Amino acid sequence: MAERSDPVQIMKQEVGKAAAARVKSNSIVGLGTGSTTAYAIEYLGKRLQQGEIKNIVGIPTSFQAEVLAKKYGIPLTSLDAVDKIDIAIDGADEVDPQKNLIKGGGAAHTREKVVDSLAEEFIVVVDGNKLVDKLGSTFLLPVEVIPMAIAPVMRSLAKLGGKPELRMGIKKAGPVVTDQGNLVVDVKFEQIDNPAELEKTINNIPGVLENGLFVGVADVILIGEIKDDQPVIREM
Known part of the structure; x- marks a missing residue:
């Protein structure tokens, strides 16, 4: 405390x-x-x-x-x-x-x-x-990805105009692992004009479990x- x-x-x-x-x-x-x-x-x-x-x-x-x-x-x-x-x-x-x-x-x-x-x-x-005023202006968009799909998912996210980075552990060697045993990719988008559309598009990439847009x-x-x-x- x-x-x-x-x-x-x-x-x-x-x-x-x-x-x-x-x-x-x-x-x-x-x-x-x-x-x-x-x-x-x-x-x-x-x-x-x-x-x-x-x-x-x-x-x-x-x-x-x-x-x-x-x-x-x-x-x-x-x-x-x-x-x-x-x-x-x-x-x-x-x-x-x-x-x-x-x-x-x-x-x-x-x-x-x-x-x-x-x-x-x-x-x-x-x-x-x-x-x-607009989502994505200060915070990267987290995307939870199953481990085997990390390379193709990052390529797909880059095609959507994002800059994807694998989230690494702070007090742990290697990447952050979620409670479900998956990895997290943090994506910088210059601006997110249509959060509802982007949420669906990202979730449709095979290997993506879920992303951090709550619309x-x-x-x-x-x-x-x-x-x-x-x-x-x-x-x-």
Whole structure:
């Protein structure tokens, strides 16, 4: 846990709290991945322990979310066992004015897309610097690829006008491996004019499992910002 006095951490906590506060009793909750969502999971666990809400079951989008849910006492289930997800809380790497997202900084975007798309309400928690006019302006587009197809997929992505790079591990020799055992290619596009079209085109490349464009999935965007050293939360 970072120092409580760090305004950015406090703001992330507050955004996470604001999202967790929207979860009602008797809900199946998609639990997203990342630093801001981690606070939402923590706060959801607290609400459950304190008896503010009851009968909450989580569906994790990653190993990280699963570990946090267990730590904070949120019972878990799987997609095999449920027929719907009431609400999902997740972060994003970029958000455009139409509420389209780029996700996948944590390489969990495939599982996140499955869970977030199924949710009746999908709440996105971000800080203000994730807002962009056009997707792809600050963040590379992550594409999850099965290992045998990495060379042809990278050639196809280059043909689409992207600059693809295999994501390498930071504290690990060799490439990043996803929770599904696949690789991640990060692609720089000069600009993404039609996210819906690009999402489909990339997903149609043989060997691609999923990409980080989330088009028409988000319902609510909660944005945390620092104003006069104080955390402020607004809804987009």
